Amino acid sequence: MSVEQHLSRVVGTVRPLDPLRVATIDALGLVLTAPVRSAVDLPGFDNSAMDGYAVVAADLAGATPDAPVALPVLGDIPAGDTERHTLTAGSCWRIMTGAPVPEGADAVVQVELTDAGVQRVQVRAEVAVGTAVRRAGEDVRKGDLVLDAGVRLLPHHIAACVAAGAADVEVRPAPRVAVITTGDELVPVGAPLRHGQIHDSNGPMLAAAVRACGAVVASLVHVGDRDDESLADVVRRVAGDADAIVTSGGISAGAYEPVKEAFASGDAVRFDSVAMQPGKPQGFGLVGDGVPLFALPGNPVSSLVSFETFVVPALRCMAGRDQARVSWRASVTRGWRSPAGRVQLARVLLTRSAGGWQVEPSGAQGSHILGGLAAANAIAVIAADVDVVREGDEVDVHLLPGEEIPS
Amino acid sequence: MSVEQHLSRVVGTVRPLDPLRVATIDALGLVLTAPVRSAVDLPGFDNSAMDGYAVVAADLAGATPDAPVALPVLGDIPAGDTERHTLTAGSCWRIMTGAPVPEGADAVVQVELTDAGVQRVQVRAEVAVGTAVRRAGEDVRKGDLVLDAGVRLLPHHIAACVAAGAADVEVRPAPRVAVITTGDELVPVGAPLRHGQIHDSNGPMLAAAVRACGAVVASLVHVGDRDDESLADVVRRVAGDADAIVTSGGISAGAYEPVKEAFASGDAVRFDSVAMQPGKPQGFGLVGDGVPLFALPGNPVSSLVSFETFVVPALRCMAGRDQARVSWRASVTRGWRSPAGRVQLARVLLTRSAGGWQVEPSGAQGSHILGGLAAANAIAVIAADVDVVREGDEVDVHLLPGEEIPS
Structure with a gap:
């Protein structure tokens, strides 16, 4: 399955959240679902x-x-x-x-x-x-449209709503996302590591990624194979308070794949091999009362890249935002290899100079390599039919969650 | 005084906040003040x-x-x-x-x-x-630098910190900002308007602007001329819990200018006429125990543009971030007039096409005009010696707080 096919399935399945009325002052970043008309003339008097x-x-x-x-x-x-x-x-x-x-x-x-x-x-x-x-009404007349449905409310929009007398507004709420990490090898940071154990970095990373795209962390749980509550039970429990669930790990070809096993019976969640690197194994489907579940691979790099590629567009759709990821054409200053037959989502450093945008690989590209990920600020999307990216090539890049445009 | 002079005075006065240790999972968006070295090999074992x-x-x-x-x-x-x-x-x-x-x-x-x-x-x-x-240590060796001081922590950095065993990190905290609106004509949205009254849109707008740039609203207060607690007392009170104070209104040439009057004696806060439109009157200084106070003009458009021009760079500096505002060159598709002798901060709509970036004015430019502000997504900075911006001119623009790059 291609990246586009999996993404189409994801964004074709998720739905914008039901509208909610919230106080205008609390609506920063949320998308209007109904037009705001002015309750007053602006100015209200000469x-x-x-x-x-x-x-x-x-x-x-x-x-x-x-x-x-x-x-x-x-x-x-x-x-x-x-x-x-x-x-x-x-x-x-x-x-x-x-x-x-x-x-x-x-x-x-x-x-x-x-x-x-x-x-x-x-x-x-x-x-x-x-x-x-x-003059009274020279800016806006009572009944005039101040903001149309679809506008994402920023400070200047909030000012316009308040001036127009809208104490509350109808918006799509911020999606609430439950994050579940799996894998018996994971222990919380701060706890001592025994042989074979690693710190659970996916939990804090995915929670931060949820926040960085304007969504809310509904819960953050680690489920081990020997825990009293099974993964299926945890998913059922957190689904009640979540608009989406993101799991990490437990979906590859091994003998101990708890996420895959939890959903093996039934066709609610489908597991696919997606032609991308990193992030080949991907699970997606609806659980509980129609809550989308994203089963991401467990390697931190794969997990973040998968989040960025599939979960971010889905959360934007749920929040009523444009799904389109903003992308840039940038010129490659140092080449790298890309796997034939798979889209590479390369971790790169995007910089800006008078001549335009440049990228270079941010370090080793292994899916377990955090060093290279930490030095990146963007992802370059390399088509499946490309096996070498050369100096001077133009590539499409987009920023990692929360990154700012380089100044 | 020029915009650059006032801005230099502001950023030359404010200081980065004292570092604080916070749990790594709570450090999203904060800037490291100390390098993070790995407490473990990564991987920790073959x-x-x-x-x-x-x-x-x-x-x-x-x-x-x-x-x-x-x-x-x-x-x-x-x-x-x-x-x-x-x-x-x-x-x-x-x-x-x-x-x-x-x-x-x-x-x-x-x-x-x-x-x-x-x-x-x-x-x-x-x-x-x-x-x-x-192999153990092939990604990172125990003691290796994982992230250097100055990095703003995003999801992928949080993953690297946690993997490296850093349960907490030393960062500059998010600045806490007290917002005070002044003006007897202001009533909270939702309350009925009498003749001569308007809704207090600056309070919610400035609070949202504080949040949109990653800072925290420490308090949000309106002070009227007949309130029991004087403006000076309110400032003194909120200064205890704030890293910065932003006021709106009460600083022009009229007979009732409560902010100017509160700080008329003493030279803690200086009031200047800045060669910009909108936003000519500006006050700035240190109050209480050295807390920066930004006295912004009261017109909503002036207030937001002033916030964007002077307060955002200051808050970025306090948070340890690069002060530089990211700006773009964009081509003008419909011209407008600009006041001679003053920098114009024009509200514009920035769009993107195959040919590059374009701007057009987003509506009427009066400093009380919310309609035009609501339709804008960016500010174009027009030099003081320009009085007409013509179709085809190239201008510098930057996005309004919270706006995304157009896709």
Whole structure:
């Protein structure tokens, strides 16, 4: 099975999560499922764009620095003043930015063009009608569309929702993901290692990868072969609180493959050999009440690359986001070998220079090699029919979860 | 004062936060302040790279599909087997991926080259010494540098730390930021609006912006002019639990400027006029026990652009990250006007096509205009000496907080 075929099966199976109403302030990064229309005009009332004086523009006809016009000041209108004031021609109000323009005023003259008087002000310039007045509804009218369904809410969108009076919004929630690591050789970091044992790095890594793509870790469990609760029971238990389950290990050709064995009967989860390196064995299917289960290989590098290749697009789909992974064309500065007949997902270091984007392999490419993975910031996707990547070749790369674009 | 001057003052004043030891699993996105060296060899012991049989390679000399070599199987070595087994020449152990290779074995023959026998196995091929054996320490040696200080910990780094036995790591913590909005006209979203009042959109927006750049919201408060606790008292109170304070509003030329007034005496906080649009008035200084306070203007657009321009680089510096904002050259598809003598931070829509990156203005550019901000995904930085941006011009852009690169 090709990478594309497996990915198609995954994204063809998972569904966007049911919408939920959440407080707008808690909606950062979530995708709207319903348009947001404004409950108010924006601005909600004619207001001043400047600190200055609300006037009748005609009263200032002919005002110059040499011949200022003097006006009595009826009082102050600070921002937040909820009284409705009225201006009579031949006078003015001192007014602050954002404060409501009094009835009868048709312009604001900025304080810098005056002597800043408090009871009586000298104005040194004419103003046109409408100067420094923001009209009610000039930005957005009540009922107008502020944001459409499908927008992922970022700080500036949250500001727009709140300004429009939307205290809560309908969004797809962040997927909750249960992470289960398997393998009797795994012990938690911090515990002493006996001969044959290694630290469980997949658990913390996959939990971090879940968080890095905006999802939530619903649970993080290790299941050993001799644990009281069987893997199938653990999966059943965590499925109740999870939108997806990710397991690592136990799916290859060996004699002790607990994940494969747990789902051997029944066709809920299918195990395939995918033409990729690393990450050949892959399991995927629906368990419990239709919860997608991703059975990833146990080697850390395979596990992360598989997560990035299949789980990230699925989680994006569940969150209502565009599945498309952003990819780059980059020029190879140091070549490497790639297995014929399989897509290689090579760990590379992506850098940027005046000439564009460059990649080089980040170290040894073995699926158990953490050194090379730790030095990588991206994955280069090398087609199955390529067996040597040469200096100067252009390759497609995408960033590892959480990585920033190199500056 | 120019944008560069104000930014230099900001990043010249703030300091990276003191390091903290945190559990590795909780360190996602944080920057190491000390190198991580491996507490163990990786792999920790010679182990099998395949499911198969641990053998003495010489025993299989001459084995072919037509003339397989039969070997008695001494038993199974699953991954996680903590016993130390020994292989005697002329026999083999069935062994699983990751399991320790028994003393005396010098190769593993993969199960696919055998009849998969349990008590006696037929092997159909020769293997070279060392085949499918991962040697102890071949990836990383005990004491080797795994990650250097300065690395921002992402999922693959967390895996490397855990594998290397680092249960906790020394990092710069995520900055804790207190957000204070000011202005008597502001009421929380959800509450009814009286004449002259608007919803406090800056609070939720700035809180989201803090989160979007990996920092933590320590508190979120609105202070009105008639509140019992004065702004200065609120600042003093929140400074105790915050690494930075961001205020919005109350810093222009009007008669009611609570933030400016609170810090008018003393030179802890300086208020400047910065040659930028939007965002001209800016306050910055150290309060309390040396906590940086950013006094941003109150218009939502000015507030967000100021946050992006001055606060984000400061928070990155505090978190030990590279301050450099990633910027792009993009081609203008529809021009706009820019104020002479001031840097314009224009809200634009950045898109990507086969030909490269394009930008167009995202709507009206007034500093109170949320419609145009909501439609933007990036900010274009237009130099002070430019007054017209024309179709076809190349401009520098950077993404708004939380925005993804367009795919």
